[in-house]
Amino acid sequence: xxxxxxxxxxxxxxxxxxxxxxxxxxxxxxxxxxxxxxxxxxxxxxxxxxxxxxxxxxxxxxxxxxxxxxxxxxxxxxxxxxxxxxxxxxxxxxxxxxxxxxxxxxxxxxxxxxxxxxxxxxxxxxxxxxxxxxxxxxxxxxxxxxxxxxxxxxxxxxxxxxxxxxxxxxxxxxxxxxxxxxxxxxxxxxxxxxxxxxxxxxxxxxxxxxxxxxxxxxxxxxxxxxxxxxxxxxxxxxxxxxxxxxxxxxxxxxxxxxxxxxxxxxxxxxxxxxxxxxxxxxxxxxxxxxxxxxxxxxxxxxxxxxxxxxxxxxxxxxxxxxxxxxxxxxxxxxxxxxxxxxxxxxxxxxxxxxxxxxxxxxxxxxxxxxxxxxxxxxxxxxxxxxxxxxxxxxxxxxxxxxxxxxxxxxxxxxxxxxxxxxxxxxxxxxxxxxxxxxxxxxxxxxxxxxxxxxxxxxxxxxxxxxxxxxxxx
Amino acid sequence: xxxxxxxxxxxxxxxxxxxxxxxxxxxxxxxxxxxxxxxxxxxxxxxxxxxxxxxxxxxxxxxxxxxxxxxxxxxxxxxxxxxxxxxxxxxxxxxxxxxxxxxxxxxxxxxxxxxxxxxxxxxxxxxxxxxxxxxxxxxxxxxxxxxxxxxxxxxxxxxxxxxxxxxxxxxxxxxxxxxxxxxxxxxxxxxxxxxxxxxxxxxxxxxxxxxxxxxxxxxxxxxxxxxxxxxxxxxxxxxxxxxxxxxxxxxxxxxxxxxxxxxxxxxxxxxxxxxxxxxxxxxxxxxxxxxxxxxxxxxxxxxxxxxxxxxxxxxxxxxxxxxxxxxxxxxxxxxxxxxxxxxxxxxxxxxxxxxxxxxxxxxxxxxxxxxxxxxxxxxxxxxxxxxxxxxxxxxxxxxxxxxxxxxxxxxxxxxxxxxxxxxxxxxxxxxxxxxxxxxxxxxxxxxxxxxxxxxxxxxxxxxxxxxxxxxxx
Numbered sequence: 001x002x003x004x005x006x007x008x009x010x011x012x013x014x015x016x017x018x019x020x021x022x023x024x025x026x027x028x029x030x031x032x033x034x035x036x037x038x039x040x041x042x043x044x045x046x047x048x049x050x051x052x053x054x055x056x057x058x059x060x061x062x063x064x065x066x067x068x069x070x071x072x073x074x075x076x077x078x079x080x081x082x083x084x085x086x087x088x089x090x091x092x093x094x095x096x097x098x099x100x101x102x103x104x105x106x107x108x109x110x111x112x113x114x115x116x117x118x119x120x121x122x123x124x125x126x127x128x129x130x131x132x133x134x135x136x137x138x139x140x141x142x143x144x145x146x147x148x149x150x151x152x153x154x155x156x157x158x159x160x161x162x163x164x165x166x167x168x169x170x171x172x173x174x175x176x177x178x179x180x181x182x183x184x185x186x187x188x189x190x191x192x193x194x195x196x197x198x199x200x201x202x203x204x205x206x207x208x209x210x211x212x213x214x215x216x217x218x219x220x221x222x223x224x225x226x227x228x229x230x231x232x233x234x235x236x237x238x239x240x241x242x243x244x245x246x247x248x249x250x251x252x253x254x255x256x257x258x259x260x261x262x263x264x265x266x267x268x269x270x271x272x273x274x275x276x277x278x279x280x281x282x283x284x285x286x287x288x289x290x291x292x293x294x295x296x297x298x299x300x301x302x303x304x305x306x307x308x309x310x311x312x313x314x315x316x317x318x319x320x321x322x323x324x325x326x327x328x329x330x331x332x333x334x335x336x337x338x339x340x341x342x343x344x345x346x347x348x349x350x351x352x353x354x355x356x357x358x359x360x361x362x363x364x365x366x367x368x369x370x371x372x373x374x375x376x377x378x379x380x381x382x383x384x385x386x387x388x389x390x391x392x393x394x395x396x397x398x399x400x401x402x403x404x405x406x407x408x409x410x411x412x413x414x415x416x417x418x419x420x421x422x423x424x425x426x427x428x429x430x431x432x433x434x435x436x437x438x439x440x441x442x443x444x445x446x447x448x449x450x451x452x453x454x455x456x457x458x459x460x461x462x463x464x465x466x467x468x469x470x471x472x473x
Numbered sequence: 474x475x476x477x478x479x480x481x482x483x484x485x486x487x488x489x490x491x492x493x494x495x496x497x498x499x500x501x502x503x504x505x506x507x508x509x510x511x512x513x514x515x516x517x518x519x520x521x522x523x524x525x526x527x528x529x530x531x532x533x534x535x536x537x538x539x540x541x542x543x544x545x546x547x548x549x550x551x552x553x554x555x556x557x558x559x560x561x562x563x564x565x566x567x568x569x570x571x572x573x574x575x576x577x578x579x580x581x582x583x584x585x586x587x588x589x590x591x592x593x594x595x596x597x598x599x600x601x602x603x604x605x606x607x608x609x610x611x612x613x614x615x616x617x618x619x620x621x622x623x624x625x626x627x628x629x630x631x632x633x634x635x636x637x638x639x640x641x642x643x644x645x646x647x648x649x650x651x652x653x654x655x656x657x658x659x660x661x662x663x664x665x666x667x668x669x670x671x672x673x674x675x676x677x678x679x680x681x682x683x684x685x686x687x688x689x690x691x692x693x694x695x696x697x698x699x700x701x702x703x704x705x706x707x708x709x710x711x712x713x714x715x716x717x718x719x720x721x722x723x724x725x726x727x728x729x730x731x732x733x734x735x736x737x738x739x740x741x742x743x744x745x746x747x748x749x750x751x752x753x754x755x756x757x758x759x760x761x762x763x764x765x766x767x768x769x770x771x772x773x774x775x776x777x778x779x780x781x782x783x784x785x786x787x788x789x790x791x792x793x794x795x796x797x798x799x800x801x802x803x804x805x806x807x808x809x810x811x812x813x814x815x816x817x818x819x820x821x822x823x824x825x826x827x828x829x830x831x832x833x834x835x836x837x838x839x840x841x842x843x844x845x846x847x848x849x850x851x852x853x854x855x856x857x858x859x860x861x862x863x864x865x866x867x868x869x870x871x872x873x874x875x876x877x878x879x880x881x882x883x884x885x886x887x888x889x890x891x892x893x894x895x896x897x898x899x900x901x902x903x904x905x906x907x908x909x910x911x912x913x914x915x916x917x918x919x920x921x922x923x924x925x926x927x928x929x930x931x932x933x934x935x936x937x938x939x940x941x942x943x944x945x946x
Contacts (some may be wrong), residue, residue, distance in 0.1 A: 039543055047767045049731060071745045096604065103825065103826075105709060105713060106825050106827045150666075152662075156659060156660060172589045173919060177811050177919045179920055179923065180920075181896065184895070185630060185857055185900070186857055186858070187629060187634060187853070187857065187897070187900040188823060188899070189625075189673055189855045189899045190898055190904060190908075190912055191912060191920060191942065192674055192923075192942075193670055194920055194923055196666045197666055197670055197927075198734060199666070200665065217716045220720070234580065244764070247690050247693070247722070247761070248689065248690070248721060249720070289720075290719045290766075291483075292718075292766070293763075301765075350658045350661060352579050352658065353576075353579035380660070383660045384660065422657070424656065424658050424660070424662070424663045426661070426662045427662060427865070428662055431662070431664060443663055444654060446652045447653075447654060447667055448664070449650070450646065450665075451667070454665060454927055454930055454931070457926040457927055457929065457930035469665075
């Protein structure tokens with residue numbers, strides 16, 4: 001079992017790294033947004049290079065020190081907090097922020113693990129390309145953490161998640177060796193897919209210090225519409241219709257329900273709602289077209305076809321890029337509105353796409369059996385990925401429900417439904433420390449055994465992010 | 474070290490499996506297309522289910538028997554032949570051929586490991602969807618082998634390789650346990666990416682018995698053009714132009730050179746060439762558009778723009794689907810023409826896209842230093858993936874060059890150039906038995922060490938496809 005940074009180990013670290021690599025352990029490194037996980041201390045280093053981190057990891061390996069990789073701190077499952085660990089070594093990527101290279105002809109960008117997503121977006125844009133990974137925390141989330149958690153977001157439908165956007169990684173392994181895997185090739189079958197394994201391993205198999213990321217052409221024409229749909233089932237049929245008409249040019253397809261829109265109104269009264277009367281179910285459809293196509297025309301055509309099939313009853317098509325952005329701001333403000341109200345529990349689940357309407361119904365029924373709670377279910381319905389959040393009844397506080405364990409009952413009830421429908425209890429946020437038990441309960445035992453064997457093989461002393469994803473030995 | 478099927482083990486296998494699972498070991502199971510690898514015997518089983526295979530693997534694990542997974546037998550790197558192994562257990566997937574389910578709404582199809590690619594295409598098409606994995610051997614290649622080698626082909630540019638087309642796998646592991654990983658979710662972050670690890674592991678970590686595969690909308694409009702380009706550099710610029718104008722709707726982008734076209738004429742005199750006079754460099758551009766776009770118009774526009782930029786000097790746009798197919802038949806016949814002439818050696822390499830013209834030049838120079846050989850370099854230039862094949866000078870036979878080791882010198886010279894350009898010595902065919910030494914020479918040692926650790930972790934007795942990808946212990 002991994003242990004603390006001892007006085008002796010600290011002396012070795014201070015001798016091996018430049019003084020500038022040591023930073024004050026500000027409280028933010030020990031806390032996370034949901035307030036569920038807390039660190040109690042540790043030694044913070046912010047290496048400048050993979051080589052510096054390698055030197056530190058060799059010392060950590062020799063002394064069997066717990067190592068917590070820290071990116072932008074935006075994770076929602078506690079993966080970045082050494083909860084319950086005695087004085088871990090916290091490795092912040094904040095000083096490895098360079099964009100090492102942009103190759104627009106080859107559609108590749110090389111970013112260091114500490115590069116902030118918004119900066120990667122800007123660098124791609126400056127080269128006339130798109131890096132499509134897109135999520136609410138893009139102003140602070142860092143590439144190392146985004147890849148570590150295989151981040152999803154709003155463009156997965158079209159472009160894939162972080163893993164699919166990564167061609168290669170440079171990473172420091174548990175023994176301090178540096179994996180030089182920054183191949184920027186679309187096709188490379190020279191051995192096992194370590195890139196895919198490290199992406200999504202949440203810092204438990206290695207620390208990603210740089211990545212070769214895929215870029216895309218910037219769509220010539222973009223457009224968006226907010227459409228009122230009859231039901232989640234109608235939303236799915238609308239997605240089918242959109243893809244039939246526009247192929248893979250549908251970039252985003254987000255579902256919202258009235259409860260969420262009410263929360264938005266309450267939390268952000270100045271935010272302009274697309275519809276006067278808040279609709280029970282609505283979707284944000286985002287498209288990006290090639291040259292010579294007209295986005296407004298394409299969306300009007302879709303709208304008319306959807307009305308003809310009685311899927312859609314009302315809609316607004318963005319008249320400008322500013323209005324498209326306003327639609328997205330509205331959608332992206334949802335987590336903020338949820339935090340304003342204060343969820344008893346939040347789920348990040350996915351189910352096979354065609355079962356999504358059934359899941360919403362069954363999930364609501366499962367919650368209703370426990371109590372008259374409010375539900376805000378929203379998200380990336382195009383990927384079968386919903387955030388299914390449960391709130392106390394109007395006027396009540398969530399605290400009592402958390403204190404008496406109702407939160408855990410709600411989570412179990414919802415996850416049981418997900419499992420029964422062959423879904424995932426972690427669609428895009430990862431396992432972290434929050435869902436270790438859920439993983440043990442719901443994941444295929446053969447997969448779990450293989451995961452444990454791989455963890456032991458690549459990190460035999462269990463020093464990398466102990467307690468995340470898998471229970472520490 | 475893994476050993477033979479002993480009399481005792483065979484008796485156990487015959488007791489555990491139905492008689493129909495045992496098949497005659499016809500010569501085809503011991504040979505492969507290039508004649509480089511030969512098996513000498515073995516016990517052949519063709520299980521009907523993952524459960525039958527699981528029972529067999531448990532016995533193989535107990536007796537430490539070498540196991541050779543066998544799909545369609547179309548692999549080009551010897552991964553399917555137990556060369557040098559004493560009486561291995563050969564596991565053919567040929568009786569697990571079912572399409573278990575098609576979910577057009579969710580764009581997913583579940584196929585067993587023995588399903589033939591062309592049958593998967595047909596099943597997808599019948600449901601109004603596209604399964605885009607496309608390669609010459611689609612009439613005999615099986616899903617288990619295609620995934621095992623992370624097959625590429627002609628549509629990777631747009632749709633990705635086999636790994637990116639796979640949402641989940643069912644696989645029998647070395648100890649006989651069955652990984653139930655047929656999740657058909659676009660987003661699933663519940664643990665390490667075993668799917669990605671098994672795909673491309675060439676049967677050395679597990680045997681894929683079924684897979685959840687991604688389907689796509691069938692493009693409303695398809696089109697193709699054969700364009701004469703000034704140079705490989707002009708071909709790349711043309712690709713950039715095509716993607717600027719058509720975004721991700723460029724499905725295929727294949728480069729050919731005059732030597733190859735001559736081989737085609739020689740081998741298949743009745744095959745109609747698109748150009749009277751064989752051009753030095755030409756590309757096949759294939760596009761698939763959404764509703765409301767016109768493919769011929771899009772290709773004419775591209776042609777005119779490319780002529781204006783002096784990239785292209787001549788071209789033919791397919792006037793019909795039949796002509797588009799004829800273009801592809803012409804391109805797909807290239808391996809046949811190469812076999813007709815008989816290459817001294819063939820390479821399956823990739824380099825960073827923008828270095829591709831440099832690679833062609835440097836590769837030619839490296840070959841010229843060894844002798845006045847003919848080169849046919851062609852392939853999926855949109856992916857940076859070229860097949861770079863070397864032939865004896867006109868009128869000479871390749872045999873002498875193979876007998877005196879010139880083939881190995883050529884391979885080393887070309888692979889050295891690839892390595893220097895940060896490319897891959899195996900872009901899409903895999904490592905198999907052919908490139909084990911190359912992998913040891915060129916692959917990052919940290920990656921190799923991690924691969925060996927993973928192999929030991931998941932297959933501690935080394936029974937799965939011993940000697941493929943990694944040297945057997």
